[in-house]
Amino acid sequence: MAKTLNVSILGYGMMGTVRAVAYEAVARYYPSCPIKPVLYGAYTYTDGEFAAANEVGWKASKDLDAVIKDPECDYVDVCLPNAMHHDAVMKAIEAGKHVFCEKPLAVSVDEAREMMNAVEAKPNLLNAVNFIxxxxxxxxxxxxxxxxxxxxxxxxxxxxxxxxxxxxxxxxxxxxxxxxxxxxxxxxxxxxxxxxxxxxxxxxxxxxxxxxxxxxxxxxxxxxxxxxxxxxxxxxxxxxxxxxxxxxxxxxxxxxxxxxxxxxxxxxxxxxxxxxxxxxxxxxxxxxxxxxxxxxxxxxxxxxxxxxxxxxxxxxxxxxxxxxxxxxxxxxMFGYRDFTVNACYENMLKIAGAEEVAPIAxxxxxxxxxxxxxxxxxxxxxxxxxxxxxxx
Ligand SMILES: NC(=O)c1ccc[n+]([C@@H]2O[C@H](COP(=O)([O-])OP(=O)(O)OC[C@H]3O[C@@H](n4cnc5c(N)ncnc54)[C@H](O)[C@@H]3O)[C@@H](O)[C@H]2O)c1
The missing domain is CATH 3.30.360.10 (Dihydrodipicolinate Reductase; domain 2)
Known part of the structure; x- marks a missing residue:
């Protein structure tokens, strides 16, 4: 049986929603995937997002730090506005979580360099960016x-x-x-x-x-x-x-x-x-x-x-x-949602130590x-x- 991995999505706007569907589809599209992502937590900003995330059974919260540091969470997926990527990613790396981050990774080269150096110092963690x-x-x-x-x-x-x-x-x-x-x-x-x-x-x-x-x-x-x-x-x-x-x-x-x-x-x-x-x-x-x-x-x-x-x-x-x-x-034919499932699937392959289909960003x-x-x-x-x- 595939190992499971608890995924928390940070930001439940357009990309957070697309991504939620994709993680659920990984095990269905790719039954041999060595790791099965399980939707666990969500950081939500508005009342509407909070209610929607609760409705689908997530552990939703408006406290970003609490979602990132939750010991049950293994992997964070950063779907926040660009200016919030750096803070969320640095906290996730510090807490030892795998990180998949939306593009652009950061809002300045200084931020991006800091994020890259921090994650490369922890080679056991996934560092991936959604250049879909x-x-x-x-x-x-x-x-x-x-x-x-x-x-x-x-x-x-x-x-x-x-x-x-x-x-x-x-x-x-x-x-x-x-x-x-x-x-x-x-x-x-x-x-x-x-x-x-x-x-x-x-x-x-x-x-x-x-x-x-x-x-x-x-x-x-x-x-x-x-x-x-x-x-x-x-x-x-x-x-x-x-x-x-x-x-x-x-x-x-x-x-x-x-x-x-x-x-x-x-x-x-x-x-x-x-x-x-x-x-x-x-x-x-x-x-x-x-x-x-x-x-x-x-x-x-x-x-x-x-x-x-x-x-x-x-x-x-x-x-x-x-x-x-x-x-x-x-x-x-494939479309945007399929590419997103592929991205989530390949992140799981990489975490499992298997080769991704094509190089992850x-x-x-x-x-x-x-x-x-x-x-x-x-x-x-x-x-x-x-x-x-x-x-x-
Ligand atoms: N890879 C792609 O193809 C692709 C496509 C679209 C967007 N993106 C990226 O995804 C990220 C999110 O984009 P989106 O389109 O989902 O945006 P969005 O505005 O639809 O969602 C952003 C999320 O952050 C929340 N948020 C907004 N302002 C906030 C604030 N001040 N404090 C806390 N939370 C706040 C929103 O409520 C929502 O949950 C961006 O970095 C964007 O560049 C990537």
Missing amino acids: YRRCPSNVLARQLVKANRFGKLIEARSFYNQSWGGPDTPYSWRFSKTGGTLGDLGSHALDMLYYVTGMRPIELCAMQATHIKERKVPSFVGSDLEARMKRGAGSETEDVKMQAVETDDATRIMYTLPGGAIGSLECTRNAWGTENTHGYELYFENGAIAWNYDDVNYLSIYDAKNPERGWSRVLSNRGDIGSYASFADGH TFRDAYDVERTIEAVRNSWENRCWVKLADFT
């Missing part, structure tokens, strides 16, 4: 092709992560505070994906940032960011509507150089009407190209320049021979993303190119 798109077989395949040098040297790269929910009617939430901007929110995923698939980090970069909407209505309710987004236009209805200044970027653009001479660009925004979760990349090599877009998540597009017919191949990646994820049957990987974010901000503030090596 690694768990999608299309990206597992892309990484395999690059590693196998299938199309030769990389010469150009383009990454994008565009959404549209950040229009002027969306009320203020933590995502518009200094620690919640688009670069850390969406850009961090696009950076991790670039690093994961190519294995490369930029040498130099130059960036631009913009805040299109300078202030937003303060919502008339207390709730999660998801609720704020669902209630677009639902700020205070009174005459004296309170406004709050936006402290962060709505959009970021980055240009960079990579080892070996490749050049690339990355864009992320919450203000691209017509996109919802348009995340992807195009990689151009000497002898071909690879492209992925979340809008067509189960396919990887491959172009072989040596093929006399030319033309793109749209390759179905939801197959048992790519990444050995539970797909039940080839072509029975560690705190060290997330630290690399965080120092890139710091470099991007510095480049825009000083209107200059910067070297990534100067940000450690």
Whole structure:
């Protein structure tokens, strides 16, 4: 029989909810998983979240420290706003808990470094960050092709992560505070994906940032960011509507150089009407190209320049021979929830000492993303190119 492990989820907003479903599904999707995660505790912030967590039988509490330090808890899953990650993670490491943390790991490179050093000093603990798109077989395949040098040297790269929910009617939430901007929110995923698939980090970069909407209505309710987004236009209805200044970027653009001479660009925004979760990349090599877009998540597009017919191949990646994820049957498509189950499953494998299906993003990987974010901000503030090596 599989060993069990008590999981406590910190934050029961959008990601906390997705994650709760995923842990319950691990043993069903993956009956041979050596460890069975059991939902044990939850840190909840609002009365509604507290009631909902109690309803499903969790040990819910509004006391974050008590949830983390509970001796029955083996593993914490940090689904809190970005600014709360550092404190929660440091306390969890101190208390000897395995840690799975949402991205971005931290809100500064100093915080990320401290978290990485603390957890690496306790090698028996899991340290994983939810760069979820690694768990999608299309990206597992892309990484395999690059590693196998299938199309030769990389010469150009383009990454994008565009959404549209950040229009002027969306009320203020933590995502518009200094620690919640688009670069850390969406850009961090696009950076991790670039690093994961190519294995490369930029040498130099130059960036631009913009805040299109300078202030937003303060919502008339207390709730999660998801609720704020669902209630677009639902700020205070009174005459004296309170406004709050936006402290962060709505959009970021980055240009960079990579080892070996490749050049690339990355864009992320919450203000691209017509996109919802348009995340992807195009990689151009000497002898071909690879492209992925979340809008067509189960396919990887491959172009072989040596093929006399030319033309793109749209390759179905939801197959048992790519990444050995539970797909039940080839072509029975995966979505975001499945990737989340895969992530939770692979965390269990890693804790059990087994090899994960594809490399989990560690705190060290997330630290690399965080120092890139710091470099991007510095480049825009000083209107200059910067070297990534100067940000450690
Ligand atoms: N990996 C992904 O694909 C992905 C997707 C979305 C969000 N995220 C990350 O997940 C984390 C949570 O995001 P979310 O979308 O679930 O946010 P959310 O706002 O829906 O939920 C955040 C949780 O924290 C609580 N909270 C909010 N303000 C608080 C405060 N001041 N004090 C204490 N608790 C507070 C909320 O009530 C809720 O329980 C963030 O770090 C975000 O970047 C990751």
